[in-house]
Every structure is written in C-alpha cells, then in structure tokens.
Amino acid sequence: MKKYVLFAFALIVAVAVKAQGAHDFKINEVFIANPEVSDFAGYQDEYGEVGSWIEIMNTSYTTHDIRSCFLTNDRAVLNEKLSAPERIAMMSLIPKGDIRTNLAGRQFVTFFADGNTNRSSLHLNFKLEAGKENFIALYDGNGITLLDQVIVPADLKPGYSYARVSKEDPNTKEISYEWVQLEPSKVTPNNANDGSQVSDKIADWKEKDPHGIAMAIISMSIVFGCLILLFAFFFTFGWILNRMAKLNRVKAIRKIHESAERLVVIAKEGAETKGIEMENYAAAISLALHEYMGNMHDVESGVLTIQHHASAWETKDHMLRHTPELHHQ
Amino acid sequence: MLLEATSTMDFIGQKFADFLTYTGFANVAWANIIMIAVGAFFIWLAIKKDFEPLLLIPIGLGIILGNIPFKAAGLEIGLYEDNSVLNIFYQGVRQGWYPPLIFLGIGALTDFSALIANPKMMLIGAAAQFGIFGAYIIALALGFEPNQAAGIAIIGGADGPTAIFLSSKLSPNLMGAIAVCAYSYMALVPVIQPFIMRALTTKKEKLIKMKKNREVSQTERILFPIVGLLITTFIVPSGLPLLGMLFFGNLLKESTKTTRLAKTAGAALNDIVVMLLGLTVGCSTQASEFLTMDTILIFVLGACAFMIASASGVLFVKLMNVFLPQGKKINPLIGNAGVSAVPMAARISNQEGLKADPHNYLLMHAMGPNVAGVIGSAVAAGVLLGFLS
Numbered sequence: 001m002k003k004y005v006l007f008a009f010a011l012i013v014a015v016a017v018k019a020q021g022a023h024d025f026k027i028n029e030v031f032i033a034n035p036e037v038s039d040f041a042g043y044q045d046e047y048g049e050v051g052s053w054i055e056i057m058n059t060s061y062t063t064h065d066i067r068s069c070f071l072t073n074d075r076a077v078l079n080e081k082l083s084a085p086e087r088i089a090m091m092s093l094i095p096k097g098d099i100r101t102n103l104a105g106r107q108f109v110t111f112f113a114d115g116n117t118n119r120s121s122l123h124l125n126f127k128l129e130a131g132k133e134n135f136i137a138l139y140d141g142n143g144i145t146l147l148d149q150v151i152v153p154a155d156l157k158p159g160y161s162y163a164r165v166s167k168e169d170p171n172t173k174e175i176s177y178e179w180v181q182l183e184p185s186k187v188t189p190n191n192a193n194d195g196s197q198v199s200d201k202i203a204d205w206k207e208k209d210p211h212g213i214a215m216a217i218i219s220m221s222i223v224f225g226c227l228i229l230l231f232a233f234f235f236t237f238g239w240i241l242n243r244m245a246k247l248n249r250v251k252a253i254r255k256i257h258e259s260a261e262r263l264v265v266i267a268k269e270g271a272e273t274k275g276i277e278m279e280n281y282a283a284a285i286s287l288a289l290h291e292y293m294g295n296m297h298d299v300e301s302g303v304l305t306i307q308h309h310a311s312a313w314e315t316k317d318h319m320l321r322h323t324p325e326l327h328h329q
Numbered sequence: 330m331l332l333e334a335t336s337t338m339d340f341i342g343q344k345f346a347d348f349l350t351y352t353g354f355a356n357v358a359w360a361n362i363i364m365i366a367v368g369a370f371f372i373w374l375a376i377k378k379d380f381e382p383l384l385l386i387p388i389g390l391g392i393i394l395g396n397i398p399f400k401a402a403g404l405e406i407g408l409y410e411d412n413s414v415l416n417i418f419y420q421g422v423r424q425g426w427y428p429p430l431i432f433l434g435i436g437a438l439t440d441f442s443a444l445i446a447n448p449k450m451m452l453i454g455a456a457a458q459f460g461i462f463g464a465y466i467i468a469l470a471l472g473f474e475p476n477q478a479a480g481i482a483i484i485g486g487a488d489g490p491t492a493i494f495l496s497s498k499l500s501p502n503l504m505g506a507i508a509v510c511a512y513s514y515m516a517l518v519p520v521i522q523p524f525i526m527r528a529l530t531t532k533k534e535k536l537i538k539m540k541k542n543r544e545v546s547q548t549e550r551i552l553f554p555i556v557g558l559l560i561t562t563f564i565v566p567s568g569l570p571l572l573g574m575l576f577f578g579n580l581l582k583e584s585t586k587t588t589r590l591a592k593t594a595g596a597a598l599n600d601i602v603v604m605l606l607g608l609t610v611g612c613s614t615q616a617s618e619f620l621t622m623d624t625i626l627i628f629v630l631g632a633c634a635f636m637i638a639s640a641s642g643v644l645f646v647k648l649m650n651v652f653l654p655q656g657k658k659i660n661p662l663i664g665n666a667g668v669s670a671v672p673m674a675a676r677i678s679n680q681e682g683l684k685a686d687p688h689n690y691l692l693m694h695a696m697g698p699n700v701a702g703v704i705g706s707a708v709a710a711g712v713l714l715g716f717l718s
C-alpha cells in the first residue's frame with residue numbers, strides 16, 4: 001500500500017514539475033515582415049533572409065527545453081471540442097534534437113514564421129501577415145494545454161515589433177506586463193525587450209543609500225526579527241513544557257494525597273475497630289511513601305557510581321605474560 | 330649518417346629548449362614567489378601554531394598550487410582553464426554549492442540545546458551581526474560598489490562558507506581574497522577577540538556566574554530545526570540554501586532515526602567538502618588576481634568587521650544586563666561568541682572566564698550565542714543577497 005502511495009505521490013510531483021516548466025515559456029516579442037518596408041535590415045535567419053519571427057522567453061530561472069511544444073496561428077485550435085490529433089494537425093511542432101531549443105533561465109529563442117520547416121528546427125510551418133490581426137498561440141506537448149497566446153493588432157506599424165514589456169509599479173513595486181509596439185531601433189530578437197522599467201537593484205541602493213545606513217537598519221531589523229521570533233517561540237514553548245511538567249507533578253501529588261487520605265481513613269477505622277495490625281499499618285505507610293518518592297524521582301541524576309573493587313585477578317602476576325624461559329638441553 | 334645524427338641532436342635540443350619554456354622556472358614572477366611564501370606561512374601557522382589546521386592546510390597548499398607558474402598553452406591544468414580537474418573542483422565554489430554542503434555538516438554536528446534552553450541568547454547572535462553592516466558602511470565609504478561591499482562585509486559574520494557563498498554570488502572577482510580573509514580571521518579568533526573582551530568588561534562583570542541551563546527535551550530538539558527553518562526562510566527566502574541545509578543537517582541529528590546520515594554529513598561528507606573547498610579557494614588566489622590594493626583593503630575591512638562584531642556582541646550583553654534582574658544577569662564575556670566561529674569563539678569566552686574566576690565555566694553558556702551567530706550570519710547573507718543580487 002505504502003509503495004502505491006509513494007508512487008502516486010512521485011507521479012503527481014513529476015507531473016507538477018513538468019507542467020511548471022512548460023508554463024514558464026512566454027511569447028515575448030513578435031515581428032511581422034511588411035512588404036512595404038523593402039529596405040528594412042531585420043533579424044536574419046540562417047539563410048540570410050529577413051522575415052517574420054516569434055520570440056519565446058523562458059521566464060523561469062532554470063533551464064527548460066521547449067522541444068515538442070507547438071506554435072500556431074490558427075484560431076481554430078481554441079475550439080475545445082477538437083481532439084488532440086485534430087489540434088496538432090493545425091500546429092507547427094518544435095522538433096527535438098536542436099540544442100537551441102534548450103533554454104537556460106531568462107533566455108530566449110526566436111522562431112521564423114516563414115512556412116519553410118525544411119530549413120531548420122527554428123522555422124515554422126505558417127506565415128504571419130502584415131496589415132491583419134495575427135493570432136499566435138503556444139501549446140504544450142500534449143497539444144491541449146495552452147501555455148500562452150497573443151493577438152498582434154492589425155495596426156502594427158511597419159518595422160515595429162509587438163513586445164511584452166515589464167513595468168514596475170512605483171508604489172507597490174509589483175511587476176506587471178503589457179504588450180506594446182516597439183519602434184525599429186528597440187526591436188530586440190533573442191534579447192530582453194527594451195522598455196523594461198525594472199530598475200537595477202545595485203544602482204538603486206548606490207543612488208539612494210550611498211552611506212549604507214538604510215541597508216544596516218533594514219538588515220539588522222530583519223536579522224533581529226528572525227531571531228526574536230525564534231526566541232519568542234522557544235521561550236513560550238519552554239514555558240509551556242515547564243508548566244505542563246509542574247501540572248503533572250501537582251496531579252501526581254494530589255493522587256498521593258488522595259491515597260494517603262484513604263489510608264488515614266482505613267487506619268482510623270482500623271484503630272476504632274482494633275482490626276488493624278501494626279505490620280499492615282507500617283506496610284501501607286511504606287507503600288505510600290514509596291509511591292511518593294518514585295513519582296518525585298522522575299529525573300535521574302545520570303551519575304553512575306561504580307565502585308572499584310580490587311581482587312586477586314588484577315595482580316600483575318595474573319595480568320602479565322610470563323617471561324619465556326629458555327631450556328638448554 | 331653524421332648528418333642524420335646532427336639533425337636528431339638538433340631536434341632533441343629544440344624540444345628540450347621548448348620544454349624549458351613550459352617549466353615553472355621560465356614562467357615565474359615575483360608575485361608568484363610572494364604568494365607561495367604566503368601559502369607556506371599558512372601551513373606553518375596551521376602546523377606550528379595550531380591555528381585552524383583543518384582549514385589553513387588545504388588553503389595554504391592551495392595557494393602554493395594556484396601560484397605554480399606555467400605557460401598558458403591550453404594544457405587544461407590551471408584553475409581558471411575549462412575542463413581542468415581543478416576547474417571542475419572550483420565549480421563548487423564558483424556556483425556556490427560547497428557552502429551549503431558545509432552547512433549540512435555544521436547542522437549535523439551542532440547541538441542547539443544551549444540555545445533552546447536559554448533562547449534569549451539568540452539576541453546576542455543577532456547583535457553580533459552588526460559587524461557585517463558596520464563593515465558594509467566602511468566599505469562603501471572606501472569606494473566599493475554595494476555588491477562588493479556586501480561581499481566583503483560578510484567577513485564580519487566570521488563564517489567562511491557564508492562568506493564564500495555570498496561573495497560568489499555578489500562579487501565573484503573578490504571571492505578569493507574574501508574567502509582567504511574570512512578563514513584567516515576565523516583562525517585568528519584567539520588573537521583578535523580577547524583584548525576586545527577585556528577592554529569592554531569590568532572585573533565585576535567578568536565574575537558574573539550564570540545558572541546551569543535546564544534540560545532540553547527531545548521534542549524541543551526536533552522542533553528547533555523545523556521551526557527555525559520555517560521562521561527564517563519565510564522571512565528571508567534568499568537564505569534558503571544555507572539555512573535549509575543547516576536545519577536539515579540538524580534534523581538528521583536530532584531525529585535519532587537517521588544517525589547514519591547525520592554521521593556521514595558531519596564527518597565524511599563534511600571532510601571531503603572542506604578539503605575541496607579549502608584547496609580550490611587557496612588556488613583561486615593567483616598572484617595576478619590576489620596581489621592588488623583591493624586585497625589589502627579587504628583584509629583591513631575584514632579586521633574591522635570582525636572587531637565590530639565581537640564588540641557589538643559584548644556591548645549588547647551589557648545592555649541586556651541593564652534590564653535583567655539580579656541573578657539572571659549574563660556574563661558579557663560570552664558576547665564575543667555571537668560571531669559564528671563555532672566553537673572557537675565560545676572557547677575564548679570560556680578561557681577568559683576562567684582567567685577571571687577559575688571556577689566559572691562559560692563554555693556551555695557561550696555555545697548559545699555561538700550557534701545563534703551561525704543562524705544570524707546566514708540570515709544576514711540572505712538579506713544582502715535578496716537586496717543586491
């Protein structure tokens with residue numbers, strides 16, 4: 001039974017980890033080549049050709065492989081009634097075996113939406129069209145789980161990219177994301193999108209706390225806070241344990257008192273009826289004392305007193321080997 | 330025939346001359362000689378003066394090893410050359426996975442009962458961390474960047490693995506100097522701390538006798554690593570690698586069900602990691618990287634951090650005594666133990682206590698702030714990492 005429980009637990013953990021890895025992939029930037037901009041020097045594929053592309057980011061801090069996931073521009077995949085094979089038929093598979101699809105934490109990979117899958121594993125089986133609304137979706141390897149989607153607006157300016165940029169709330173410091181059109185000089189395939197407003201931590205500390213006073217105050221407060229909480233817990237816990245031990249002692253003493261009272265009653269009755277013998281009376285008191293001392297003595301001193309006794313077995317004659325004697329013939 | 334022999338001799342001569350260009354003698358610089366002398370000095374300190382031999386011997390030999398001059402010809406032998414054996418060992422330092430393993434061993438070896446029995450000692454461990462932030466302020470004033478200043482300041486925690494962990498993340502270029510400095514000052518605890526303790530305490534304070542600690546139940550011992558982990562890492566998740574492993578090691582020990590694992594973590598595994606860590610940290614002090622003005626400043630700042638930490642521990646105990654009733658006062662000589670040099674700092678408290686009163690044994694009382702210092706410095710490192718990484 002235990003084995004099955006453990007196996008089920010391992011399975012759940014494994015599935016959770018896998019799902020977590022895939023969900024870290026986000027569509028980060030999309031560029032749609034516009035035939036109107038003929039002299040645009042954009043991001044070139046392995047053949048030196050400039051076209052539309054989709055950048056995917058691993059938003060986690062650990063390495064994940066995007067192989068076996070799917071990209072599509074077909075809205076029909078959103079139909080929940082479709083089976084997995086029907087959906088997969090509408091998608092472009094990211095094949096296995098290309099090291100470029102194995103993304104380290106916070107890294108990017110760019111896929112070319114040119115319909116030429118024979119060129120390399122970074123080329124998709126569909127094209128993006130300028131001047132129209134383009135739906136793009138990223139699906140997990142099962143073809144059912146939608147990982148991310150974006151709709152590139154029809155009014156995307158020629159030469160501009162549609163990018164997901166982070167924004168820090170100056171008050172709450174929370175980071176949120178929004179999709180914006182980035183001008184040609186800020187288009188960044190395989191790189192973090194320009195326009196990020198998240199400030200650099202070190203520069204921030206340097207600028208706002210040049211003498212380190214704020215750092216010292218905040219950090220010492222946190223260190224003290226942690227250890228004060230630990231102190232409070234163990235102080236309280238120790239106090240509770242101490243109280244419980246005292247209560248147990250009180251209970252034990254009460255019990256002894258009750259039995260002593262009963263003995264007194266018996267003794268009194270015995271004395272009155274003269275039916276009690278002296279030996280029985282002494283035995284009852286001894287028993288009560290023994291019980292009392294036994295309860296009082298719940299913590300042993302831990303000191304062992306083994307007295308050494310000398311015996312003839314310890315004499316040197318017995319302990320040492322006799323000197324061998326040579327027998328001359 | 331003669332022509333052939335001449336050409337063979339030429340070939341041998343040419344190859345021999347070529348070989349000579351690879352030798353240490355052909356590539357040696359004065360800086361290498363100085364560093365080799367420093368390594369030899371560390372070994373001498375460890376063997377002759379018994380200063381932390383388990384650390385200083387691997388570091389000392391590592392310094393010598395790292396400063397053996399050789400020709401940069403892609404032989405894959407140097408610490409900083411990809412695929413060399415030393416480089417593979419060095420990854421544990423560079424990527425910061427040796428320090429958590431050492432913390433696992435520390436957890437498996439440490440008995441927190443002195444701290445559980447007298448939890449107010451935790452506050453002393455927290456106060457001593459002021460050394461870190463005092464040094465941070467000084468380092469900033471000397472012109473270091475905040476991340477570098479944090480890496481240097483952590484020396485004040487007197488905790489080598491923590492110093493390596495934090496500097497590998499925040500200021501990897503200074504890590505060699507910071508690590509050597511941290512371990513050097515840990516070894517020099519018996520030299521640095523006593524005079525601070527004597528200067529800051531009166532004779533009457535030195536004679537304060539503390540009550541024997543109460544017995545700590547098994548339940549408390551088991552609860553300590555679990556509660557400690559939850560409280561500290563919920564507040565400072567960035568301290569997770571160090572604190573997680575520290576409390577994990579302690580739980581292995583205190584659960585009494587995993588004695589075998591605790592023994593391995595505290596003995597064999599810890600020894601292996603200490604050897605590799607010491608050796609590679611020593612190796613990383615190549616003269617070109619190490620003999621700089623920054624290194625001298627780091628040593629000066631490290632000394633400041635260490636002294637501030639020791640002093641703030643002692644002074645905080647004096648402050649606590651103002652509020653504590655008679656009979657519950659704490660001997661300020663255990664304040665220095667708030668730095669996490671376990672158990673050297675506690676031993677110094679005991680020695681100084683015995684000098685003042687030959688019957689006043691402070692060792693068990695000093696172990697409380699000493700182990701609290703380990704937790705405090707790991708929390709401080711987590712805070713700095715969270716703010717500056």
